[in-house]
Amino acid sequence: MKTKLTELLGIKYPIIQAPIGSATNPVLASEVSNAGGLGMLALSWKSNEDCIRIIRETKKLTTQPFGVNLVLDWDQEERVDICISENVPVVSFFWGDSSKHIEKLKTHNIKVCQTVADSKEAEKYAALGVDFLIAQGWEAGGHVQGTVANSVLIPSIAWKVGIPVVAAGGFTNGQGLIASLVLGGSGISIGSRFLMSTEAHIEQGYADLIADANENDTFYTQDLFHLGWENAPHRVLKNSTIKEWEKAGKPPIGKRPNQGEVIAQDANGKSIYRYSDNNPIKGVTGNIEAMALYAGQSVGLLNKRIPSKEIIENIIEEAKQSIKFIGSLK
Ligand SMILES: Cc1cc2nc3c(=O)[nH]c(=O)nc-3n(C[C@H](O)[C@H](O)[C@H](O)COP(=O)(O)O)c2cc1C
Numbered sequence: 001m002k003t004k005l006t007e008l009l010g011i012k013y014p015i016i017q018a019p020i021g022s023a024t025n026p027v028l029a030s031e032v033s034n035a036g037g038l039g040m041l042a043l044s045w046k047s048n049e050d051c052i053r054i055i056r057e058t059k060k061l062t063t064q065p066f067g068v069n070l071v072l073d074w075d076q077e078e079r080v081d082i083c084i085s086e087n088v089p090v091v092s093f094f095w096g097d098s099s100k101h102i103e104k105l106k107t108h109n110i111k112v113c114q115t116v117a118d119s120k121e122a123e124k125y126a127a128l129g130v131d132f133l134i135a136q137g138w139e140a141g142g143h144v145q146g147t148v149a150n151s152v153l154i155p156s157i158a159w160k161v162g163i164p165v166v167a168a169g170g171f172t173n174g175q176g177l178i179a180s181l182v183l184g185g186s187g188i189s190i191g192s193r194f195l196m197s198t199e200a201h202i203e204q205g206y207a208d209l210i211a212d213a214n215e216n217d218t219f220y221t222q223d224l225f226h227l228g229w230e231n232a233p234h235r236v237l238k239n240s241t242i243k244e245w246e247k248a249g250k251p252p253i254g255k256r257p258n259q260g261e262v263i264a265q266d267a268n269g270k271s272i273y274r275y276s277d278n279n280p281i282k283g284v285t286g287n288i289e290a291m292a293l294y295a296g297q298s299v300g301l302l303n304k305r306i307p308s309k310e311i312i313e314n315i316i317e318e319a320k321q322s323i324k325f326i327g328s329l330k
Contacts, residue, residue, distance in 0.1 A: 001319065004164040005186035008131060009065050009090065009111060012036030014177065014187025015312055016134075017194045018168055019069030019092065020142065021294070022281045026054055028199035028308060030061030035312040038090065043079055044071040051079055055086045065089040067113070072096020073229065084108045092134065095145065095232065102129050115168070117146025119156045126161035133157065133165045134189050140169030141192045141296030143234045144220065151183070158184030172298040174318020178326070190311075192296040197308040201282040207305050209293060213237055215300030225292035226253060228277035237293035241274060263287040 003014040017024075017032040019042035029039030041058060043051045051068075058066055067090035068083050070076040076093075080101050083091050091105055092113035105112050106129060114125040115134040122133055135157050137150030146153070150167050158165040164186035171180050171188040180188050194200060196207055219238045223231065224245065236242075248257045256275060264272040267283025272291065280288040306314075 001316070003181065003186040005132060005166060008164055009038055011038050011065055013312060013316060014166075014181075015315060016040060016067075016166060016168075016187060016189035017308065018134075018189040018191035019067075019094070020191045020195050020200065021279065023195055023200040023202050023279075025199070025201050026057040026061055028194065028197060028201075029058050029066050030064075031197075031199055031308045032194070032312065033062045033064035033066045035309040036064075037312050038065060038067055040067040040069050040090075040092065042069045042071075044069070044074055044076065046079075048078055048082060051082045052086060055082070055088060059086075067092050069094060072098060073232065076101070080105065083110065095143065098125070098130070099128055106131075113166075115145065116157070117144075117153070118148060119160055122157040122161050122165070126163050130163065132163050132186070133161065134168050135165050135185070137167065137169030138220070139235075139297040141195070141218070141235050141298070142294040143229070143232045144169075145233075150180075154180060154183040154185045158186075169296055170298050172296075172301055174315045174320070175322050177315055177319045178322040190298075192298050193302055193311060194308060195295070196302050196305050197311055198305050199308055203280040203282060203284055203288055205288040206280040206293060209237055209239075209289065210295050210299050211303045211305075213295065213299040215297050218295055218297055218299060223253060225275055225277050227273055227275050232277075234277075234292070234294065235296060237295050237299070239289055239291075239293055241290045263290045 005014045013036040015037035017039050019040045021042050024042045032039035068088045069092045071094045073095050090111045094115045111131040113132050114130045116122045135153050137153050154167050166187045166189045167180040167185045168189035172193045220235045222233045244257045261274045262271040263274050264286025272278045279292050
């Protein structure tokens with residue numbers, strides 16, 4: 001399936017496995033890339049040594065293009081240099097201004113992507129020379145930059161910039177892929193569905209809660225799970241922490257119920273506090289249900305964990321059915 005995105009990146013299908021924080025890993029990214037999509041590693045918080053190791057491990061598992069995502073609320077200068085020295089095919093930026101990195105990466109033949117949430121930002125980064133944009137809609141899981149839904153965001157952007165625009169948020173199956181293309185997009189970037197892949201590094205209890213959730217069960221909040229990353233709105237599954245905070249009258253930071261309570265431990269035994277930005281990645285023990293359960297509205301379409309290769313095959317099959325359906329319209 002050819003689009004401007006597949007031509008640009010040299011991939012078979014216009015499907016990106018969205019960076020889903022520490023749930024990403026070399027096996028997930030390489031399986032997606034080997035299946036014809038673009039696998040992504042989220043390396044924003046990794047040490048330099050870990051970044052190099054993870055990139056090299058991914059390269060051992062695939063000869064296909066893959067990407068590294070960096071969140072610009074943290075200093076990413078050294079990680080950008082690592083991407084250059086390790087010759088990473090694609091670097092994507094989120095939550096901040098990538099201007100100073102664009103030319104440097106492009107000089108080294110690395111494709112650059114910026115996530116945007118409105119047409120003004122899209123035009124700015126297109127003019128600065130990024131190769132493609134991810135337009136993140138309000139439906140998306142995890143940290144959410146804007147408040148516009150993809151049904152409006154994609155056409156608002158896609159017809160204004162000459163570069164590929166990829167829809168992130170809500171578009172999670174073959175119908176979503178075709179919808180993105182019809183709206184002017186060049187593909188989809190999928191987070192929550194790959195969080196439910198068998199390769200994603202998450203605790204099964206988290207996956208079970210996603211599987212049980214429907215499209216009404218997520219919650220968009222400005223700052224509830226703020227410890228670790230402040231002033232960053234996010235979408236999570238509704239859980240006991242949210243319900244207790246609502247029952248208490250939605251008090252501001254500092255006055256919230258059970259603030260300071262340790263609710264879980266990470267794989268190294270480090271305490272995870274209530275209202276922390278940690279989600280239950282592999283190895284977390286404790287009260288998983290009360291943690292930040294990042295997930296998008298697309299959870300209503302997800303009910304079981306399957307390998308990422310199958311996810312891609314299913315999307316392509318569903319997309320073919322949609323094309324047939326469109327062909328049958330009079
Ligand atoms: C658990 C989780 C972690 C995320 N971490 C990142 C990240 O590190 N960098 C980033 O650019 N986006 C991150 N996102 C947002 C996704 O890249 C993407 O925009 C979103 O998942 C798309 O919506 P969907 O979940 O409906 O597919 C994260 C999303 C989730 C669910």
